[in-house]
Amino acid sequence: MKKYLLKLSFLMLSALVYGQAGHVMQGVGAVNMSMGGAATAQPLDISGALQWNPASISTFNDKIIKLDVGLFFSSPKLYSTVPEFDNLGQPTGNFFSGSTEDDRGVSPMPAIAMVWGKEDSKHTFGVSAFGISGFGVTFPESTTNPINMPQSMGGFGRIESDYMLMQVGLTWAYELTDKLSLGVQTNFNYAALELMPNPTANPTAAGYPSTDKASATGFGAQLGAFYDSQKGLKLGVSYKTTQSFSDFDFDNTYLDATTGTNSFNMDYPAILSLGLGYSKNDFDFALDYRNVNYENTDGFSETGWTNTASVAGFGWKNISIISAGLQFKGIDKLPLRLGYTFSKNPIENEVAFYNIPATAIIKNAYQLGFSYLISDKFTLDGVYHYGTSNGKTTGQLLNPMFASPTNMYGAIPGSEVSYEMNTSMLMFGFSYNFSK
Template sequence: MKNILKLAFMLFSAITFAQAGHIMQGVGSVNMSMGGASTAQPIDISGALQWNPAAISTFDNKILNFDLGLFFSSPELSSSYGPLTGVTEDDRGVSPMPALAMVWGNEESKHTFGVSAFGISGFGVTFPQNNNYPQDRMGNVNPNFDQSAPVNPINFPQMAGGFGHLESDYMLLQVGFTWAYEISDNFSVGIQPTINYGALELAPNPIASPSQTLGYPESDKASAIGIGAQIGVYYESDGGFKLGASYKTTQSFGDLEFKNTYLDGSAAPDVSFNMDYPAILSFGTGYSNETIDIALDYRMVDYENTDGFAEKGWEIAESGQMAGFPTGAVNGFGWKNINILSVGLQYKGIEKMPLRVGYTYSSNPIDEELAFFSTPATAVIANAFQLGFGYEINENFTLNGVFHYGKSDGKTSGSLLNPTPAVDFNGDGMPDGPWDATSNPLGVVPNSEVGYEMSTSMIMLGFSYTFKE
């Protein structure tokens, strides 16, 4: 099963970047163009399969959707320490975003079935190392330091107190199998078991404890399988008003097992980390007539009860010389729950060419004091705007497209943190760190700041094919 999911992952979800926390706001051209709103407005099968399994009951034919987008992001990572301040731009480039879905419906049957393969979650950054540092951690002056050249303390080499080259790559493919049942002409219920494949790569790997001499190691790409489910209800009145609700359970994953290597090529201890996908509660309303379709969705994403996101701060050693003190390994992101509001409008007044606009708002899951821990996952977009269209080539085939632009709500920022307290661990008579673990448990570095902000854009095209007898 893991090999099958890995193959599907490679084919349909090469790289995915999230918009709301680490969650995609929508799937496919149509749903994205509606801002992701579809809990009570099933305009297309992809949006219905993603956000409310009961809503696929509105489709009375066998329908196939395939979409492929090109996603562009421009994260910027900034930091300052005393007089040293600078910004590093991401150099990852363009990323593909595919989505595949199919529904089997029949007007004579109360049962509707669907299957989907969506990249629903992800984050990734590539910030190059900044070698223009004034001195290393031992106080040795860098003879090549240029005061007129760009600096960024967080991207200084590890031996100079920074993270060096900072890179992350997280992707999650979700395969869903959906069944909906029409209890009446107006009311449906649905259920969707889900199987997930996730993969994460980190450089350096903050989940591992650093070596005093070699720093943090880099990891290979670790993967894990997860399972979960989604249930939903859908109601459509005879007058065109619609209501919907769904609950996607926590997608529970096995541990990610990392193989680590220090920067000098030597082997580092392996570590494991559990990172689940959060539960999502969605409510929606909609209205349709001959000319327009309106959709409004609200979602709550439960990060605060999700492994990998609920935990925060540094790992504390339970035994040995470091007992009671931070090891330097990170417990988790420490994210808060977020609220997402999506709204979309489809105008059908032009024959065979519906036009769509959408907007999505997401609150920020990252607390100021924990901003440092989320530098590998900076893809938090507060405001996203979409403009899309459809073109009905014939009664079977429809072409869809969307343009997306998103931007963070200013800069997410906090202090730089140092996990090493002022304790003489190596017995040389000198403290190994600059701060007191009792009064400063996170290791806040005075007169420092780390921050990140970004904008995103995407062009996506897709087709919908209806198999009519």
């Protein structure tokens, strides 16, 4: 076993360790999450409106504040298979396989929002602070899974990643007519990233380094339009520009205690959202379509090895997201909601290894939520979420030493790496209406 691991030591230290807990969050706050994230044309609460369509806050004619806190739990699992070699370095025809479960635990998900509106004014203003993106995994060192074997034996050892993106938005909406509103939002962003090991750095004889947590700041905007027929039908469209970030400047430490630095740029992708809403009697329906443009986003558009054997980027493809939700208001003071979200996988099989462990590829997510109207001013909201990757993301192990014109990424014959996960979340929030 040790012989095969020594043969693949460079290979094991050449992988990109990168995981997510939902790079693009499907929703913000308990109400929006319970509707599957759909809100572009059905603004049921201020958080969903501020996140997905700044124009739709024009429907709120009061001064409202909303706070949500969720507890998010993910259970990713990492698998790998590698060929074994004999004393002469020849493959024996045998394979070593194993798996490792994440032991990260629970992560908090906060959100706070506020709007100012008046019945007789065409202007509505809002401010928000949302965690709109994040990921993190902790796969412990293992002697039963080749990719998590101790680094002295050629594996990764402990695999850990931690990323968060907090966005502060300043929003203004204007009612052109009683039915049509336009909105604009200016976004200020803060992100922090830690990788162990760090494949964006150049390797040395000691392999790839670990990093301290690095931070970056960014900015961007969002534009939207909202149409309410006042006969039940509602339409919405919004466009969030690429959120452009400064570089992450990493302070690296290698296994032999030497140090170094490197920089890596990772922006947040542009998102186009189209929405349909319909309300009648005790029912509110919402349907959103989103296109996430990873292919033109720094950090995601490139992939493969650089000429110094670092990783150029993640190589993600554009994805489509469908969000749908239904609210029932037939029970006094207790609206009930169901939501569903479908998302494509941005990671193709040939680059799966670069994205170990990009485990938050949640294809299907299901939500059940409620609100309780405590008084005219206070409302309590809650939601339970369950998501699944609906199978594994699978590819071959990659090594730049094997790269050639016919084997661009250096795929190793007979090898395999894969990952899958489920997620669950419990979130509660409350809103306070100052005007009532």
